[in-house]
Amino acid sequence: MTTATDAETAPATPPVTADDRGAVVLDAVTKRYGDQVAVDALSLTIQPGEFLSLLGPSGCGKTTTLRMIAGFEQPDEGDIKVSGTSVRGVPPYRRDVNTVFQAYALFPHLSVAENVAYGLQQRRTPKAEIREKVTQALDLVQMRRFGDRKPTQLSGGQQQRVALARALVNRPAVLLLDEPLGALDRQLREEMQLELKLLQARLGITFVFVTHDQGEALSMSDRIAIMRAGRIEQLADADTVYARPSSAYVAAFVGQQNFFRGEVSEAGAAVRSPHALVRGSDPRLAGTAQGEAAVRPEYITIAADAGDALPAANATRGHLIGVSHLGDTMQYLVQLGGDQSLIVRRPTPDAPALRIGDPVVCTWADHHVLLFPADAAAEDGGYIAPPTA
Structure with missing residues (x-):
C-alpha cells in the first residue's frame, strides 16, 4: 500500500530527454480479435532516429502492431512506450506520433497548404507560426510551389509528398508509415524509396515502416523485423536477413x-x-x-x-x-x-x-x-x- 509519505518521497517521473525522444518500446504486447491472436506477446525496441521496417505477408500482425503504436488500437496485454513514456490508453492525438497511410486521406476541398495546416489549426496554433511551419514542411518535400493547388490537381507521387508534409509539420518524435508507396507505379515507388530514406536521415526522426514488399524494406531500413503469425521471426539489418536468414x-x-x-x-x-x-x-x-x-x-x-x-x-x-x-x-x-x-x-x-x-x-x-x-x-x-x- 502506498502511503502519503511514500508518495511525497517517491521520485518524480523523469522528463523525456533528447536521447529518449523517438524511442519506441513494445513490451510483451498482445492483441486479440475474438479468438484470433493478431499480435502474440511481441517485444521490440526501436532506437531514436532509426528507420525500422515491419515486413511480412498479409495477416502476420505488422499493421496491427503499427496501429497500436499510433493509438488506433489498444493492446490486450503488455505495454507500449514512446519516448520513454507509456502510451497505453492515450488517444492518438495526444501521442507524439503521426501516421501516413496508403490512402493519403487528403481533403479534396482544401488546397495543399490548407491540408498541411489543418492539424496546426486544430491545435489553435498562431497564424504566423502556421504559415512558417507549413512553408518549412512543403520545402522538405519540394512542394511549396504547389501550395495553392487542390489534391485532385496533383499526381499520386505529389499527393504522397503532401501527406508526408502534413505528418511532418509538427516534427513528431515518431513517423509511422503504413504501406504508403503501395499505390504508386514501380518507377515512382523506387524514387520515393530514396526520397524517404534521405528525408529520414535529414530529419533524424524515428520511422516505422510497414510493408509486404521486401525490396522496400531492404533498400531503406536500418533494421527489418520480419513477422510471422504475430511474432518477430528475425530482427536484423538488411545484409543479415538476406545473407544469414534465421529460418x-x-x-x-x-x-x-x-x-x-x-x-x-x-x-x-x-x-x-x-x-x-x-x-x-x-x-x-x-x-x-x-x-x-x-x-x-x-x-x-x-x-x-x-x-x-x-x-x-x-x-x-x-x-x-x-x-x-x-x-x-x-x-x-x-x-x-x-x-x-x-x-x-x-x-x-x-x-x-x-x-x-x-x-x-x-x-x-x-x-x-x-x-x-x-x-x-x-x-x-x-x-x-x-x-x-
Whole structure:
C-alpha cells in the first residue's frame, strides 16, 4: 500500500530527454480479435532516429502492431512506450506520433497548404507560426510551389509528398508509415524509396515502416523485423536477413530461393533431395531427420550439358524451359523433374547463350548453401516454394 509519505518521497517521473525522444518500446504486447491472436506477446525496441521496417505477408500482425503504436488500437496485454513514456490508453492525438497511410486521406476541398495546416489549426496554433511551419514542411518535400493547388490537381507521387508534409509539420518524435508507396507505379515507388530514406536521415526522426514488399524494406531500413503469425521471426539489418536468414521462412520471404527438401545426410551437413545432394559448409542439421537446403538464383552457374559426370554434391541436370532478359541479368528457368524447377540468374555480359529445350547443368558452391530444419508450418503460412512446371 502506498502511503502519503511514500508518495511525497517517491521520485518524480523523469522528463523525456533528447536521447529518449523517438524511442519506441513494445513490451510483451498482445492483441486479440475474438479468438484470433493478431499480435502474440511481441517485444521490440526501436532506437531514436532509426528507420525500422515491419515486413511480412498479409495477416502476420505488422499493421496491427503499427496501429497500436499510433493509438488506433489498444493492446490486450503488455505495454507500449514512446519516448520513454507509456502510451497505453492515450488517444492518438495526444501521442507524439503521426501516421501516413496508403490512402493519403487528403481533403479534396482544401488546397495543399490548407491540408498541411489543418492539424496546426486544430491545435489553435498562431497564424504566423502556421504559415512558417507549413512553408518549412512543403520545402522538405519540394512542394511549396504547389501550395495553392487542390489534391485532385496533383499526381499520386505529389499527393504522397503532401501527406508526408502534413505528418511532418509538427516534427513528431515518431513517423509511422503504413504501406504508403503501395499505390504508386514501380518507377515512382523506387524514387520515393530514396526520397524517404534521405528525408529520414535529414530529419533524424524515428520511422516505422510497414510493408509486404521486401525490396522496400531492404533498400531503406536500418533494421527489418520480419513477422510471422504475430511474432518477430528475425530482427536484423538488411545484409543479415538476406545473407544469414534465421529460418526457412525468412529465407523464402526475403529475396528468392531455390529449395531442395529431403533427408539430412553427411552428419547434418547436407540434404539429399530427389534431384541433388545439396551440401553446405556447416553441419547445422546434426540430429535432424528432414531438412531443407536453399540456394539463391544468383549463386548458381548454368552451362550446356556436355554429358560429363557430375560432382557428387551441389550439381544437377535439367532442361531449359524459360529465358527472361531482366536488363542487368538473364534469368533461366530449369526443369529438374516433374515436381521441381530451378531459377538461375547470371549477369548479362557473362550469361551463356542457351535456348529453350537445351539440356543444361547447374552447379553451386557449398558456402552458398543455407540449411534449415523442415518447416511445414512455414509452407502453410505463405512460404514461397520454388516454381513448378
